[in-house]
Amino acid sequence: MKLLSAIIPCYNEEENVSYFYEEFIKNEDYFKKNELDFELWYIDDGSKDNTVPEVKKLTQKDKRVHLLSFSRNFGKEAALYAGLQKAAGDYIACMDADLQDPPGLLPEMFEALHQGYDMAATRRVTRKGEPLIRSFFARMFYKLMNRISEAEIVDGARDFRLMTRQVVDAILSMPEYNRFTKGIFGWVGFKTKWLEFENVERKKGETKWSFWKLFIYSLEGITSFSTAPLAFAAFMGVVFCLFSFGLIIFTIVRKALFGDPTSGWPSLVCIISLISGVQLFCLGIVGQYLAKTYMEVKKRPIYLVKEEI
Numbered sequence: 001m002k003l004l005s006a007i008i009p010c011y012n013e014e015e016n017v018s019y020f021y022e023e024f025i026k027n028e029d030y031f032k033k034n035e036l037d038f039e040l041w042y043i044d045d046g047s048k049d050n051t052v053p054e055v056k057k058l059t060q061k062d063k064r065v066h067l068l069s070f071s072r073n074f075g076k077e078a079a080l081y082a083g084l085q086k087a088a089g090d091y092i093a094c095m096d097a098d099l100q101d102p103p104g105l106l107p108e109m110f111e112a113l114h115q116g117y118d119m120a121a122t123r124r125v126t127r128k129g130e131p132l133i134r135s136f137f138a139r140m141f142y143k144l145m146n147r148i149s150e151a152e153i154v155d156g157a158r159d160f161r162l163m164t165r166q167v168v169d170a171i172l173s174m175p176e177y178n179r180f181t182k183g184i185f186g187w188v189g190f191k192t193k194w195l196e197f198e199n200v201e202r203k204k205g206e207t208k209w210s211f212w213k214l215f216i217y218s219l220e221g222i223t224s225f226s227t228a229p230l231a232f233a234a235f236m237g238v239v240f241c242l243f244s245f246g247l248i249i250f251t252i253v254r255k256a257l258f259g260d261p262t263s264g265w266p267s268l269v270c271i272i273s274l275i276s277g278v279q280l281f282c283l284g285i286v287g288q289y290l291a292k293t294y295m296e297v298k299k300r301p302i303y304l305v306k307e308e309i
Contacts, residue, residue: 002090004038007083009076011045013097017054024103034110040065043083046073059309069307077179078303080159084168093162101160105195109162112193119192121161123154141218152186154194177302178292180224219288230289233282240275
């Protein structure tokens with residue numbers, strides 16, 4: 001029999017752990033019909049509620065359920081990476097515990113793999129239930145990423161996807177510390193079938209992704225898979241050098257022809273403030289890349305395990 005490994009990152013999801021399990025095993029008849037066994041890897045990302053005890057109850061109930069608990073919160077990217085490392089299956093699925101990634105789509109995803117695809121991925125066609133401003137910036141992020149990056153990231157793409165072992169091995173060959181999984185999925189390539197579905201609201205609890213966290217996450221994605229910001233900083237430097245050179249010539253000519261004294265300090269302060277702001281902005285861009293390099297060369301582990309069942 002072939003083995004399916006499902007990876008479920010969890011952070012304060014005590015209310016959803018059992019609901020997810022119940023929804024997932026509804027596919028058991030399909031699995032048996034297609035000679036598939038499965039294992040569930042709940043990756044606890046340093047939860048502060050009763051997520052771990054709830055998962056332990058499932059491990060006692062079903063030996064196909066496993067738990068990997070971090071020593072603290074390392075983030076969803078680390079949880080996904082840990083799950084991929086632990087997964088022993090011929091097929092690997094990444095799913096959210098809040099049931100926004102419907103387990104009922106798995107049979108359709110398997111059909112895509114049987115058709116010759118290496119990966120079946122999902123994307124939301126609606127953002128029902130999300131604030132309008134968040135939806136707007138999310139769409140702008142996807143458009144920007146696809147313009148400046150070699151990694152293709154489809155608008156509305158979820159981490160919910162089913163992959164062959166070959167795809168997962170390719171992803172695991174990229175052990176970088178600063179991880180942006182959506183970009184990694186796109187960068188490794190392979191033949192992908194996109195399945196569309198309408199946005200599903202959380203079963204229980206509240207989302208852990210605030211607007212600020214999503215903004216920081218988007219910056220991680222941009223700096224992880226594109227050097228365009230550095231090119232932009234260099235371009236701005238050239239533009240302002242040319243602007244300053246032209247302004248110097250203009251001032252000299254005006255003094256020589258008209259004897260007009262140089263304008264007062266208000267205009268000078270405005271120009272200095274503008275150029276200083278651009279310099280600090282460009283320095284911040286360089287700082288982002290330097291910070292990533294700093295974290296990479298320290299060779300710290302992506303996560304630390306507290307408990308494994």
